[in-house]
Amino acid sequence: AAGVIQSPRHLIKEKRETATLKCYPIPRHDTVYWYQQGPGQDPQFLISFYEKMQSDKGSIPDRFSAQQFSDYHSELNMSSLELGDSALYFCASSLGQPGSYEQYFGPGTRLTVT
Amino acid sequence: GENVEQHPSTLSVQEGDSAVIKCTYSDSASNYFPWYKQELGKRPQLIIDIRSNVGEKKDQRIAVTLNKTAKHFSLHITETQPEDSAVYFCAASNTGGYQKVTFGTGTKLQVIP
Numbered sequence: 001a002a003g004v005i006q007s008p009r010h011l012i013k014e015k016r017e018t019a020t021l022k023c024y025p026i027p028r029h030d031t032v033y034w035y036q037q038g039p040g041q042d043p044q045f046l047i048s049f050y051e052k053m054q055s056d057k058g059s060i061p062d063r064f065s066a067q068q069f070s071d072y073h074s075e076l077n078m079s080s081l082e083l084g085d086s087a088l089y090f091c092a093s094s095l096g097q098p099g100s101y102e103q104y105f106g107p108g109t110r111l112t113v114t
Numbered sequence: 115g116e117n118v119e120q121h122p123s124t125l126s127v128q129e130g131d132s133a134v135i136k137c138t139y140s141d142s143a144s145n146y147f148p149w150y151k152q153e154l155g156k157r158p159q160l161i162i163d164i165r166s167n168v169g170e171k172k173d174q175r176i177a178v179t180l181n182k183t184a185k186h187f188s189l190h191i192t193e194t195q196p197e198d199s200a201v202y203f204c205a206a207s208n209t210g211g212y213q214k215v216t217f218g219t220g221t222k223l224q225v226i227p
Contacts, residue, residue: 033214042203042217043158056214089158101165101209103144105157 002027004093004106012112013081021076021109025093031055032074033103034066037088049074050096081113116141120218129158133191135221137204140185144206147180148215152201158222161202162189194225221224 005024012017025032031050035043036059045058048067060066063081068074078085088110092103117140125128125160127133145166152159163172164171164178164187171178204218 042219045214045216046213051134058214101207101214102148102163104162105150105159107157110155 004091004104006091006106006109008108008109010110012114014114015081015083017081018077018079019111021078021089021111023074023076023091023106025072025074026104029095030072030091031094031096032068032072033092034074034076035090035092037090037111043090046076086111086113115205116144116206116208116216118204118216118218120221122221123219124224126226127194129194129196131194133194133198135189135202135204137179137187137218138185139187139206140187141206141208142185143196143208146209147178147201148205149178149189150203150205152203158203194227196225199223199225
């Protein structure tokens, strides 16, 4: 079965640079979530989209922005990168209909800021 | 917002023994409680979930119980095996079509052969 695809899998950037992470949800899934997971930490919710509209917002810095496109893929744009942005970034997708709750996670993008 | 607390943070058991991980949540509107297993450097994987209209759910060696009144839910793993070693996260969400998931802080389970 098709799973959530994230690219790139690994990314190394320098401070103050920008980065773009991409997420391709499971086919027919219309909701996408972004999470940030630091070393030894639990995943922290950043932002979510349903039907191309932002549906919820968590602890996402103002330096980050995201959007969901017409094909339901999503991109997380990160600017003015800081050392503390180094983390695993997971995307998850689900069917956004009431009664269908399961979120499926992608393999993650490991971002290292030097 | 929702706050999920999880205990213990680490748990070591002998192979074949049972393991229990407990979580509490704060938002009485939460009605969906998934459990995720995460191996080092890998994605969280859903292993079992429970909805608020159910008190208990079992899937082979894994069971989850929910006490909505006390806002407690627990994961029970019986006959543990070395491959059960991982970090386990409980989570809670308020469904309605656009739900986000609030994770607990994780329990690192080590099953000793």
